[in-house]
Amino acid sequence: MPDTAAIMNKISAAFFSCAAATLAVVSLSAAAQTPAATDKITLKFVRADSEETAGEDGKGANAVDGDPNTFWHTQWQDTNPPCPHEIVIELVPPSTISGFTYLPRQDDQVNGTIKDYEFYVSDDGKEFGQPVKKGTFPEGKDKHTVNFDPQKARFIKLKALSEINDAAWTSAAEIGVVTGKQEAAAPAAIPAAGNIKLKFVRADSEETASQDGHGANAVDGNPNTFWHTQWTDENPPCPHEIVIEMIPPSTIKGFTYLPRQDDQVNGTIKDYEFYVSDDDKNFGPPVKKGSFAEGSEKKTVNFDAKKGRFIKLKALSEVNDAAWTSAAEITVIPGD
């Protein structure tokens, strides 16, 4: 399939259903003060074969802007060029990567969500050779991580061979790369209007001797840092809890829990309770309790909207019934 085949195609058709990104959303709400990339790789949009820029803001650069609420979307207003679609991204500086991530659009639509893909690396941005990986993304809006043998790359290309409903489009909220255990993403964007900043208040236990397990790591916007309870000198058992302040106090209708994203699962929460309160000490009964599905993908939990200033996530048990609790990221879902 020629890489350039679909560039600037002008097929005519109109379509309506790839609606705007303003429909709301699970949003990253941690304070976004620092780039998420611990390895200082910046991802720079180079080109996409098609971008919808009339009917919505579907420009390709949205796939690497660090904002989960913006996305690249191929044309749908005046023309609907069919799959395959592709996006080329430059790694600054050129780096060795061992995988990539794909975050589907996070609004309430799925148009353009990639099903079958191929992923390429290149030194010149033109000759990509054979794909380093091809496959099929699982369904759902969670971030997908694909690993492969380490490859040196200056350019990457994600080619979408098909769409989840076999439609013409491709969309992508965020594309990242995996460098060893570290994932480089675009600099975290300033949260869009209506977003809520999350500030760590306290955790009942934090491992700070043998690793950086500070509670604040659960709300720093970086998937590669995590809160972890103590394990060097002592192993306090579950339940564990973390208290987070919402600035400003807000109505929320859910939360997300991202387990640690390295190759271990210690501390990954199984049974939980979640609280919302105006008072950071007396939380009352939980607004939600349950068990997270297994796996390291982000979990989303919805509940009846409640206003408050503080949230508390209490871990009742660990995935292997061990003593610890860990959390890479906790975010809230704004209510209306």
Ligand SMILES: [Ca+2]
């Ligand atoms: Ca984005």
Ligand SMILES: [Ca+2]
């Ligand atoms: Ca983190």
